[in-house]
Amino acid sequence: MLKINNVSVKYGSFTAIRDINIEVEEGEIVVLLGANGAGKSTTFNTVSGLNRPFQGEVIFEGSRIDKMSPDRIVKAGIAQCAEGRKLFPAMSVLENLKMGGYVHRRHRDQIKKTLEHVFELFPILEEKKDDPAGSLSGGQQQMVAIGRALMAKPKLMMLDEPSIGLAPLIVEQMFEVIQQINKEGTTILLAEQNANAALKIATKGYVFESGAVVVEGTSEELFTNDEVRKAYIGA
Amino acid sequence: MAAFFKQRNVIAALIIFAIIFPFITNNTYFVHVMTLSFIWMIGVYGLNLLAGYTGYLSLAHAGFFAIGAYALSLLTTKAQLNYWVAFILALIITSVLGLVIGLISLRTKEHFFAIYTLCVGYIIYLVIDKWDSLTGGIRGLIGIPGPGNIGPIEFTTPVSNYYLVLFFLLLTVLVMYRIVHSLTGRTFIAIRNSEDLAQTIGISTMKNKLLVFVISTFFAGLSGALYASFIRFIGPDIGYISITFDLLTYLLVGGIGTLSGPIVGTVLIVWVSQQLQFLQDYRMLIFGPVLTLLVIFYPRGIVGGIAESLMKRKQKKQAREEQLVMAKKSVAATAASNENR
Ligand SMILES: Nc1ncnc2c1ncn2[C@@H]1O[C@H](COP(=O)(O)OP(=O)(O)O)[C@@H](O)[C@H]1O
Ligand SMILES: [Mg+2]
Numbered sequence: 001m002l003k004i005n006n007v008s009v010k011y012g013s014f015t016a017i018r019d020i021n022i023e024v025e026e027g028e029i030v031v032l033l034g035a036n037g038a039g040k041s042t043t044f045n046t047v048s049g050l051n052r053p054f055q056g057e058v059i060f061e062g063s064r065i066d067k068m069s070p071d072r073i074v075k076a077g078i079a080q081c082a083e084g085r086k087l088f089p090a091m092s093v094l095e096n097l098k099m100g101g102y103v104h105r106r107h108r109d110q111i112k113k114t115l116e117h118v119f120e121l122f123p124i125l126e127e128k129k130d131d132p133a134g135s136l137s138g139g140q141q142q143m144v145a146i147g148r149a150l151m152a153k154p155k156l157m158m159l160d161e162p163s164i165g166l167a168p169l170i171v172e173q174m175f176e177v178i179q180q181i182n183k184e185g186t187t188i189l190l191a192e193q194n195a196n197a198a199l200k201i202a203t204k205g206y207v208f209e210s211g212a213v214v215v216e217g218t219s220e221e222l223f224t225n226d227e228v229r230k231a232y233i234g235a
Numbered sequence: 236m237a238a239f240f241k242q243r244n245v246i247a248a249l250i251i252f253a254i255i256f257p258f259i260t261n262n263t264y265f266v267h268v269m270t271l272s273f274i275w276m277i278g279v280y281g282l283n284l285l286a287g288y289t290g291y292l293s294l295a296h297a298g299f300f301a302i303g304a305y306a307l308s309l310l311t312t313k314a315q316l317n318y319w320v321a322f323i324l325a326l327i328i329t330s331v332l333g334l335v336i337g338l339i340s341l342r343t344k345e346h347f348f349a350i351y352t353l354c355v356g357y358i359i360y361l362v363i364d365k366w367d368s369l370t371g372g373i374r375g376l377i378g379i380p381g382p383g384n385i386g387p388i389e390f391t392t393p394v395s396n397y398y399l400v401l402f403f404l405l406l407t408v409l410v411m412y413r414i415v416h417s418l419t420g421r422t423f424i425a426i427r428n429s430e431d432l433a434q435t436i437g438i439s440t441m442k443n444k445l446l447v448f449v450i451s452t453f454f455a456g457l458s459g460a461l462y463a464s465f466i467r468f469i470g471p472d473i474g475y476i477s478i479t480f481d482l483l484t485y486l487l488v489g490g491i492g493t494l495s496g497p498i499v500g501t502v503l504i505v506w507v508s509q510q511l512q513f514l515q516d517y518r519m520l521i522f523g524p525v526l527t528l529l530v531i532f533y534p535r536g537i538v539g540g541i542a543e544s545l546m547k548r549k550q551k552k553q554a555r556e557e558q559l560v561m562a563k564k565s566v567a568a569t570a571a572s573n574e575n576r
């Protein structure tokens with residue numbers, strides 16, 4: 001479904017990711033593991049079209065997308081739920097969610113249906129739908145961010161560190177929802193530092209270190225890999 | 236809901252006041268000043284949509300104001316077109332030039348955009364100033380006709396001009412209200428929030444920025460065209476940077492990125508500076524510090540400041556009510572536990 005072939009990205013003269021190769025099959029949950037600054041977000045932003053690769057190509061469902069504009073990539077079926085739950089803080093929860101359905105703005109019925117679905121996944125958001133998004137708690141803001149990405153009805157959803165700064169109990173709920181979204185047919189690409197929780201739901205993973213993939217394998221392989229355990233699971 | 240009705244009442248009261256204003260004053264000079272401030276407001280609204288709602292501070296606005304004014308003046312005096320045909324053409328010309336200039340200047344962002352448009356504005360001024368054969372250079376243009384008749388309605392008196400301008404102002408406010416409360420308006424706000432984020436949810440930022448730039452120049456042109464036929468003579472100074480900064484000052488004082496800010500700021504400053512006219516340019520000694528303080532303490536102007544304090548009061552009230560509910564609950568709980576014992 002998604003193929004990242006030999007991609008390198010530079011910020012000015014600094015190479016943030018180098019010769020990255022990633023493959024995501026339809027229906028999978030793939031996780032990118034790595035410490036801060038390893039290059040996970042850069043990879044996501046390259047798939048989203050915010051960064052242009054300096055070398056290599058990104059292929060989605062058989063066609064190259066690395067030269068497409070970000071809005072066309074969303075239309076093609078890739079939605080990103082960016083790091084740090086970036087919302088439109090002054091807009092209400094409902095308005096934030098509706099903005100997520102921007103690419104389907106001419107299909108009101110569909111937007112309404114997807115909205116109902118988002119409220120089923122996160123009932124608390126329906127209660128708070130008229131509150132300004134900025135007034136919500138961290139966990140609820142993350143729900144809005146995920147809900148907003150869902151509103152685009154993506155085939156592939158990229159979630160950048162959804163667990164960051166959340167209490168363990170909430171993280172668990174968040175991962176359950178991600179699994180649920182995946183079961184309903186959305187392929188997931190996840191970036192995490194929290195390897196323990198992520199590998200439990202993932203099918204396979206890639207470990208990033210200073211801009212390069214150093215280990216890759218199925219979740220079981222990574223889970224039993226000594227280096228990975230030492231670095232990211234702490235056991 | 237109560238707030239909604241209150242807001243509605245305020246708006247209705249303002250409109251009624253604007254309609255009966257010429258009758259209460261009976262002073263043509265006041266009517267003149269008010270008409271002029273309505274004209275400025277239209278331009279300020281244009282600037283507000285771009286700078287306030289989308290976050291792109293254009294400093295070329297006086298340039299587009301002047302383009303609207305000159306286009307109308309040239310089309311009526313030199314080309315001898317019918318007033319309203321010229322009027323519509325003037326708006327189209329301004330918008331098309333806005334489209335072209337937008338295509339170029341929107342490749343820049345933030346400070347660079349402000350500096351770039353400052354240069355664009357200055358170039359427009361220079362072109363008007365130096366293109367003697369077309370614009371009359373520093374001598375300017377005279378003999379610009381007032382608004383043409385619409386059927387049996389004539390616009391020969393100050394009061395009829397006042398109502399015509401008021402009509403265009405109300406139309407402007409209505410259009411702005413509709414835009415701001417539509418998905419398009421939220422798209423502009425999303426761009427102001429973060430262009431990257433806007434792009435990741437599928438917004439074509441360039442298309443939308445171009446759209447708002449053209450709308451913004453359209454209203455600058457409308458304001459300019461009305462100005463030309465109200466004052467009846469124009470010179471290159473109407474395209475000068477200082478006009479841009481006047482508009483920006485009205486906007487900042489009233490409240491950038493708010494719907495009523497342009498009205499509040501313009502009325503306030505235009506009237507205060509009328510009162511302080513005896514001070515001549517020393518007025519700026521008062522305006523400068525006041526503006527600085529305002530920007531520091533109320534970055535969203537008078538309207539933004541009021542909205543904020545209302546919001547705080549509401550939140551306090553809510554918090555107090557919640558506390559009350561909690562207190563009642565705990566009282567009930569202790570009562571219940573006492574009974575159990
Ligand atoms: N906009 C940027 N400009 C310059 N350097 C950047 C930018 N964004 C990220 N970087 C650098 O690129 C590297 C990878 O960052 P990032 O992709 O955000 O990592 P991660 O998401 O894994 O924490 C880091 O060294 C970071 O400092
Ligand atoms: Mg990151």
